[in-house]
Amino acid sequence: xxxxxxxxxxxxxxxxxxxHETDPESSRMAGVIPREIEAFNAHWLKVLGDPAVVxxxxxxxxxxxxxxxxxxxxxxxxxxxxxxxxYWGRGVATRxxxxxxxLITRRPLHARVAVHNTASIRVLQKCGFEIVGHERSPATExxxxxxxxxxxxx
Numbered sequence: 001x002x003x004x005x006x007x008x009x010x011x012x013x014x015x016x017x018x019x020h021e022t023d024p025e026s027s028r029m030a031g032v033i034p035r036e037i038e039a040f041n042a043h044w045l046k047v048l049g050d051p052a053v054v055x056x057x058x059x060x061x062x063x064x065x066x067x068x069x070x071x072x073x074x075x076x077x078x079x080x081x082x083x084x085x086x087y088w089g090r091g092v093a094t095r096x097x098x099x100x101x102x103l104i105t106r107r108p109l110h111a112r113v114a115v116h117n118t119a120s121i122r123v124l125q126k127c128g129f130e131i132v133g134h135e136r137s138p139a140t141e142x143x144x145x146x147x148x149x150x151x152x153x154x
Contacts (some may be wrong), residue, residue: 002060002061002090002092003059003060003061003062004058004059004060004065004091004092004095004096004099005058005059005099006056006057006058006059006068006096006099006100006103007056007057007059008055008056008057009044009047009048009055009056009057009067009069010048010057011044011045011048013057013064013067014040014041014044016064016084017040017044017057017064017066017067017082018037018040018041019084020066020067020082020083020084020085021034021035021040021082022034023084023085025085026082026084026085028144029114029116029117029119029120030082030114030117031114031116031117031137031143031144031146031148032142032143032144033141033142033143033144035142047069047071050071052071052072053069053070053071053072054069054070054071054100054103054104055067055069056068056069056096056100056103058081058083058092058096060087060090060092064084065083065084065086065087065092065096066081066082066083066084066087066092066093066096067081067082068080068081068096068097068100069081070100070104070109073110076108076110077104077106077108077109077110078109078110078111078112079097079100079104079109079110079111079153080111081093081096081097081100083096088119089119093119093120093123094123094126094127097123097124097127098127101127101128101153107153107154108152108153108154109129109152109153110150110151110152110153111124111129111150111151111152111153112135112137112148112149112150112151113148113149113151114144114146114147114148114149115134115146115147115148115149116146116147121149121151124151124153125151127153128153129151129152129153130151130152130153130154131149131150131151132150132151132152133149133150134147134148134149134150135147135148135150136148
């Protein structure tokens, strides 16, 4: 069994996270349009400077496997994560979310997931999130048009 841990995200982690974001299959699953490197770095440096955001990297046997965070969006506490494709199907996202939920104890927590991303929906449900609705999200400069599942952990 692999060792899965979280640690604070640092600027030195961004090159690995940028590789994850620009993976075409990962972006399709997440329903996002990857940022250019400059916009990606600017976004993450802003995140790292925001004390209200909890941003962690997910380590598998000491190697960066992805990122996970808790942040405010439209007045709601949200959780989101991305796992590098080489770690898919190994329970990494589930364990990382379990660890994050030990750190972030406020409830409710919310998540939005493209409905075609059934693996991510399963991860959230395994950790106690419930689907409370669906919403069609329009395309933007950052997101693809898609049907999203809206999930809540109470």
